[in-house]
Amino acid sequence: MFCPYCHSEETRVVDKRDNSETGVTRRRRECLSCSKRFTTYERIESIPLNVEKRNGNVDEFNREKLKKSILKAVRKRGIKEEVLEDLIEDIELKLLNRKKTVIKTSDIGKMVLTRLKRIDKVAYLRYSSVYNDFNSVDDFINEINLLNENNGR
Numbered sequence: 001m002f003c004p005y006c007h008s009e010e011t012r013v014v015d016k017r018d019n020s021e022t023g024v025t026r027r028r029r030e031c032l033s034c035s036k037r038f039t040t041y042e043r044i045e046s047i048p049l050n051v052e053k054r055n056g057n058v059d060e061f062n063r064e065k066l067k068k069s070i071l072k073a074v075r076k077r078g079i080k081e082e083v084l085e086d087l088i089e090d091i092e093l094k095l096l097n098r099k100k101t102v103i104k105t106s107d108i109g110k111m112v113l114t115r116l117k118r119i120d121k122v123a124y125l126r127y128s129s130v131y132n133d134f135n136s137v138d139d140f141i142n143e144i145n146l147l148n149e150n151n152g153r
């Protein structure tokens, strides 16, 4: 990054603002040579990522929707926001790296479950109950038994 006034390469960021709606990051920089300030904008190139639902409908991947579904599962579990952000980011990056443009919701669900299992067992069970359509207490008991079996390993 060169200073537009003196072309020095030594600059520092004095302020950074992300706009999640536009995907634009705005940085206020200060030149270390001439002390003048200037602004840079950075935009993420959007990669289309689509999600195929169980009923076959295809929708654009929605990070907020994914977050909401996870938030429901971790409600009152005292899990830090940044832990969830990391989890979602991890999944998003994995999805983007697959280079497939259509991903099944069931695949995303599995990815969430693998990660929740490591973070919080209760949240895992809650998510699993929605994802796997639990409709009886037995379904929960079975899943808990599976969890306990796997814990020993």
Ligand SMILES: [Zn+2]
Pocket: 003, 004, 005, 006, 007, 008, 031, 032, 033, 034, 035, 036
């Ligand atoms: Zn300068």
